[in-house]
Amino acid sequence: MTDIDYEDRGSILKPLRALGFLGRPAVTVPLKPRDASENYLGFHVNDWSLCVGCSTCQKVCDNAAISMVKIPELPEDPVKGLRNERPAIDYGRCCWCGLCVDICPTGSLALSREYVHHCREEELDSYFILPDPNGMHQETYPKGWAKTEDADLLDLQRQAMDELPCVQRVDTFTEIVEGYTPDQALIEASRCVQCGMCHDACPTHMQAPEYIRAIWEGDLEQAVREIYRTNPLARVCGRVCTHRCETACSIGRRGEPVAIRWLKRYAMDSLPDDRIREIVLELKPNYLSSRKIAIVGSGPAGLTAAFDLAKQGIDVTIYEAQQEAGGMMRYGIPEYRLPYDHLDADIAAISALGVNIIYNTRIGIDISMADLQHNHDAVVLAIGLQNGRSTRIPGSDHRQVVSAVELLRWQSAGQFLDIPQRAVVIGGGNVAMDAARTLARRQQQEYAQVNVTVCALEDLEHMLADPEEIDEAREEGVTILDSRGPCECVVDEYDKLVALKTYGVISVFDDEGRFAPRYNQDNAQFHDADLIIEAIGQMSDTNILGEELTERLEWYRGRLKVTPDGRTSEPWLWAAGDMVNGPDVVHAIADGHRVASSIDTCLVAEETPA
């Protein structure tokens, strides 16, 4: 029971008490809008310099109030993960819940403390606005509901990848990266907001949002299907891709980008090879074309072009100089980064489509370009960059001075038998690290100690190798010296290599930004060496083309001149991959797609009467 005595009618004078209320301030609506609270859910503001146009706000909006509007003046750069689109809000639909703010990957979007807008009937469109940093009416109000640290709806932290600890990896070529467990992969896949920045940034435009979503939904077969739409070498790319997707990932704006590469690897590794081959065979056409295409080189560009053309029912033959297919993927990438069985599985799936690979056949020796032209409708040149560049310093022509690609090729082919006790690597890129870490492993196996020195031209901050490659190489016992310029391979009187002589580097580039290293000759060092490895770049072995064809083709600065489609000046010859676009697996794959589509278009055009 309540304590109010509602029978009590009180004194007759009681209403006079109400006179006291006369002194109280009246509850009225102020003429000017009062200040809103600090957390207020008012009109949107958007910092255009932070916003990347990822459209995550649009996806979370529960009223479909947000649409993305193209602003041509803004920069657009898929590689950097920038779209020139910005969210526009329809205030006829918005309910000011602020979910767009809490989910914004960049933190550019906020709600302000501005809350008054009125218009005449004919200005109803003014409820559709494109928020910028100054707000709805260009009157800068303070921010209201904005992002706080404990209110983020996104998981900014990446699932850590397990790797072999140093003690276990120093003397073996077992793969270092262990791959995600199903639980890790699910959590990692759930972080994706499906913005598609990765798709735009990827050279071959992989359907990353789609396969990540399929992984999240537990449908790994669908994930593999999505992967094969654009990439027939996904086990390889899931390991060694330069992952431009992750650089562009919008989650990476404030946090760690989604591990797109590892997720691709997870999807490929989770299904048995037989099942993947069945999925690939779904792509096999039920017709055969009368056309025949020859591809020179079975690297990523050649294999991808073959894959695409085989899907069109075209008879494709790849001519490979080595014993096995894969090109640089096999003979350039050490096994601890890309185990051969995964590469084999990728190639087997491509072969299953009907691609014929002829091994141990070197163009120019075993078969000539003219033969290829004669027997095929078109020829694709995808020979990559198989020759190492030389420093051309005194002594660099000594037999104990080899190029990194040569060394890595020996290792892959099982021909690297004479292990040097002391080795020096010239170069500071990833290939130099591959060579150094391969040497270190072989030395551990052979002598149970490591003596490998890397002499890089650049200082540590500007070294071209990935920081994790440098760190891991150091862990494995490799000595890395930065700012050392090679000047001589010292050979003793018995014609035996003894050391590399280096100078300290003053600068690598001249004032105009051209490569022109300057050395301090007072700062000379000798690095003892039984083997010197030059890892300063690669070039194409174009001698195979033969003199007559080389004469006919057009060249530009030592490289074959091609159209954007990869077509050379000869109507039957296309070129693709590293020899055209520089060393990178995923660019080579993109190139393979490009030439295949170009060849297909040309052949169809020839068949169709004008």
Place this chain on the structure above:
Amino acid sequence: MRPENYQAVNHPPSNEFELNFGPNHPGIEGNYAFKVKLNGDRVLEAKADAGYLHRGFEKLMEGRLWIQNIALVPRICVPDPAPMEICYSLAVEELGGLEVPERAQWIRVMQLEMSRLAAHLFTFGGHAATTGMYSTMFWGVADRDLILDRFEELTGGRVYSIFNLPGGVRRDIPEGYLSRLGDLLDYLDSRLTDYDDLFFRNQVFVKRARDLGVMSQEQALKWGVTGPNLRATGLPFDVRRDDPYLVYDQLDFDIPTEQAGDALARNLVRRAELQQSIRILRQIIAQLPHIKGPIRCPIPNPLAWQVPAGDSYARVESSKGELGYYVVSTGGEKPYRVHVRGPSSMHAVQVLENLAVGARLEDIAQIMFSLDACPPEVDR
């Protein structure tokens, strides 16, 4: 001039007639209507006529992500939105196996009690207005606005705060918030005697509300009545006490009851609950600073969150009675089905239809306000 084809209709001699009461009627809460059959001004039969809100909340929820529904549910009860968000969150948390941090639970209870205060101020203000006492309504609404100020400070929104998510709350309390809330409670406490003088002891109200819309405890239980309406029939049933959720089991409060079961008793229960809510909030002000920790447990990326398959029922005591959410998930990114057990759907349909019989036309609005029925809960 009558048209040529005019023919007068001859009604049988009777005082009975049908009247459409609402949906746009100042004595009705929201868009709601009755078809009333009257004899003179006595109600012979009343038929609830719902459906004017036509929002279809439950169906809409099936098409939205789990998290997006948070922006939708408060609209089911405009005057008392916090229980909607929290009850939906509780149901989803049960399905998703989420552990809500303790600090978030205390902040949720704070919202629930603030919302109850605001809703009760609104309701008896509305009831007073149906008897012509507009001052009470003005006071009630003006004081409710002071609570909304605190809601605005906490959540950024005055009416629809959209502040709770499955897993916790979206922001921590601002600096100095609890002391400002304490000041507000002191003020509201001091106003209670004013309200007694103006309304609860006002003979205009007492005489009209007494013996109006009388409901026995048996009837109440049969009709599914909950909340203050049930407690006004003498049964001290309150979800907060009988099936404690959040941290209500750590709070000290009474369950006020009345025996008469009429419109007066229902309002007096609400009047007493104002005091209890103030009491609970004061305990929260004292306790909350000592409860540290996060305000949210992490949930997966809301765009991809798939709540494990299953079903769950969560219930809370809203200002109007037992509010429940029955949520079914098939493991997808959106609910398979959400059913809202709004207390008002019972109060506004079967209870009101029964209680209106025998009442006078001018009292229908009073009965409806005394039941505190909220039409969107019917049209959910």
